Amino acid sequence: MKRGATSGGSSQAPVTALRASAYRIPTDAPEADGTFAWDATTLIVVEADAGGATGVGYTYSDACIVALIQGALAACVLNHDVLDVGAHWQRLQRQVRNLGRAGLAATAISAIDCALWDLKAKLLGVPLVGLLGALRSAVPVYGSGGFTTYTNQRLQEQFTGWVAQDGCRWVKMKIGSEPDKDPARVAAAHSAIGDAGLFVDANGAFTAKQALYYAQRFAEHHVSWFEEPVSSDDEAGLRDVREHAPPGMEIAAGEYGYTLDNFRHLLAGACVDVLQADASRCGGITGFLQAAALCDAYHVPLSAHCAPALHLHVACAAPRLRHQEWFHDHARIEAMLFDGAPRLRNGEMEPDLSRPGCGLEFRHSDAARYLIK
Numbered sequence: 001m002k003r004g005a006t007s008g009g010s011s012q013a014p015v016t017a018l019r020a021s022a023y024r025i026p027t028d029a030p031e032a033d034g035t036f037a038w039d040a041t042t043l044i045v046v047e048a049d050a051g052g053a054t055g056v057g058y059t060y061s062d063a064c065i066v067a068l069i070q071g072a073l074a075a076c077v078l079n080h081d082v083l084d085v086g087a088h089w090q091r092l093q094r095q096v097r098n099l100g101r102a103g104l105a106a107t108a109i110s111a112i113d114c115a116l117w118d119l120k121a122k123l124l125g126v127p128l129v130g131l132l133g134a135l136r137s138a139v140p141v142y143g144s145g146g147f148t149t150y151t152n153q154r155l156q157e158q159f160t161g162w163v164a165q166d167g168c169r170w171v172k173m174k175i176g177s178e179p180d181k182d183p184a185r186v187a188a189a190h191s192a193i194g195d196a197g198l199f200v201d202a203n204g205a206f207t208a209k210q211a212l213y214y215a216q217r218f219a220e221h222h223v224s225w226f227e228e229p230v231s232s233d234d235e236a237g238l239r240d241v242r243e244h245a246p247p248g249m250e251i252a253a254g255e256y257g258y259t260l261d262n263f264r265h266l267l268a269g270a271c272v273d274v275l276q277a278d279a280s281r282c283g284g285i286t287g288f289l290q291a292a293a294l295c296d297a298y299h300v301p302l303s304a305h306c307a308p309a310l311h312l313h314v315a316c317a318a319p320r321l322r323h324q325e326w327f328h329d330h331a332r333i334e335a336m337l338f339d340g341a342p343r344l345r346n347g348e349m350e351p352d353l354s355r356p357g358c359g360l361e362f363r364h365s366d367a368a369r370y371l372i373k
Contacts (some may be wrong), residue, residue, distance in 0.1 A: 012209055013082045017049040018074040018112070022063035023370040025301035025333050029154075031147040034176020034205030042372075043337070044069075045362055046111040050082040050120050055119025055364050056312065059280040060330065061107035063373045069108050069199050072096075082123065083118045102258035113284025114310060118357040128358045129351050132289070132317035138348040139315040141308065142199065146173025147326035151186060156192035157216045158328070163196045167347035170197035170323070172225070175214075176205030183217045185211065190221040199226050208240045215266060219246035225274070227252045230329040237272035250274050254291075255305040259281050263291045267298040274322065278305035285314050294320035309341045313352050313358050334360075337367045349370060 023043045042063055043082055048055045059065075076091035092112060096105040107243040120197045121128040143162030146155050149338040155173065160166040173189050175182040182200075191199050200223050206214065211229035218226070226245065230237035232253045242251040253274035263282075266272050277291035288304075288311070296319040304311040304324040308331055315324050327342065334341040342349035352359050 008295045013051045014079045015048055015050045015077050015082050015116075015119075015176060016079075016116075017047075018070065018077050019047045020066045020069040020111070021045050021371060022066050022373040023337075023367050024063075025370050027329060028134040031329070032149045032177055033147065033174040033201065034266045034271055037202065041333060042106070043370075044111055045367075046115045047286045048077065048082070048112070048115040051123050053119060053122045055082075055115040055117070055122060055357060056285065056360055057111045057114030057116070057118060058307075058362075059107040059111040059114075060307065061111075061280075061348075062104060063320055065104050065108040066373045068369045070103065070110060072263060073108055077116070080121050082116060085120055085286065087192040088116055089113055089283065092196070092366070093283075101261075106258035106283060109352065110280050110282065110284040110287065114279065114358070117285040118360070122357040123253070125356055127353050127356060128285075128313035129316045130353070132314060134136060134316050135319060136316050136321075138325045138350040139304075139312060139321070141168060141326040141344065142170035142172055142197070142323050143168045143250070143328075144172040144199075144201075144306075144325045145273070146170050146171070146189060148177035155184065155185065155189055157187050159189055159192050161316055162326070163193050164339060166344040168326070168344070169198065169347050170199055172199035172227070172325070173202055174203065176202040178216060179205070179210070182214060183221075186218050186221045186223060190223075198222060199225035199227065201227035204227050204234075206230055208237040211237075212240045215241070215249060216244050217259050219249060223250055225250050225252055227276075228255070232256050232266070235265060235269045235271050238266070239269055252276055252303065255281070257277060257291065258288070259283070260290050263294050267294060267300055269312065272300065274301045274303050276303050276305045278307065279311055280307045288314050289316075289318065292320065295320045306330050307334075308349060309338060309360055312342050312349055316351060337363050339363060
């Protein structure tokens with residue numbers, strides 16, 4: 001494809017349209033973690049057109065960002081060369097300077113960036129991982145659910161399915177809603193999964209002292225990963241828990257990293273053993289690759305948070321990536337609404353290299369009943 005100049009909007013492959021829509025999909029049962037409860041998940045889908053192709057990106061956020069995407073952010077993208085994804089990303093970041101780059105704005109930019117990368121790869125006729133440069137052919141996943149609303153029986157059934165049927169090497173459960181019940185819940189989970197690794201996620205429900213108390217209790221049941229034992233904003237607390245956690249128990253955080261500085265603070269402060277990053281929040285594929293490079297520089301493993309289909313190709317290209325979260329809600333939604341959504345095989349997901357871009361096509365007809373904006 002012949003490249004055109006991007007200045008003044010002149011291009012051989014200009015973005016001609018940018019659309020956003022919001023869908024509210026009910027959960028299959030009430031769900032809760034240590035600090036929040038929900039009964040539906042809001043999916044924001046972004047579609048970008050150029051050169052007769054359409055790129056798809058998405059995020060899990062609030063419907064209010066649809067107006068931001070189709071208004072101020074669209075102006076940063078339309079009529080500019082789709083192949084210059086980095087230039088798009090910089091314009092988008094500058095556009096939200098006075099709004100604040102974190103939170104809702106970051107999720108909006110993330111969805112746009114993912115759509116542009118998908119579109120670029122489609123126009124070049126290659127799978128996205130081929131454009132990014134593959135370091136691995138498949139991505140190990142861990143099953144993630146075990147909500148605090150689940151009975152022990154449902155918890156065990158979910159985990160047994162992931163381990164015995166899907167071949168997952170690790171599973172993760174939510175804790176913190178009723179901490180006194182958590183040791184028994186953890187024991188029930190451990191009894192169901194055999195030799196598979198057991199992770200717990202408090203979603204910032206504890207103080208550092210509380211977290212260390214429960215970490216000792218969980219160690220009795222071979223818990224090897226404690227995610228967000230305290231709020232990710234409490235860097236001193238995270239560092240304290242990491243330094244005093246039982247041997248063999250890693251401390252993880254980073255899912256609320258919206259900017260590169262958020263990740264840098266966690267790494268420079270020695271707050272985590274494993275950094276998490278979420279392409280649907282941290283600036284899309286571009287932001288995720290930046291976080292991956294930072295992990296490489298600090299010699300710290302990286303784990304991709306949620307949205308497995310969105311991460312599949314970039315996870316294959318990210319240095320030091322350890323695994324991808326197979327989050328129950330998101331894996332369910334992606335299978336419901338996207339052609340090409342990955343399936344688990346021997347505890348891994350693998351890109352379909354016969355499909356260009358990220359390999360996903362959004363099924364508008366199936367999603368129509370969930371449309372809210």
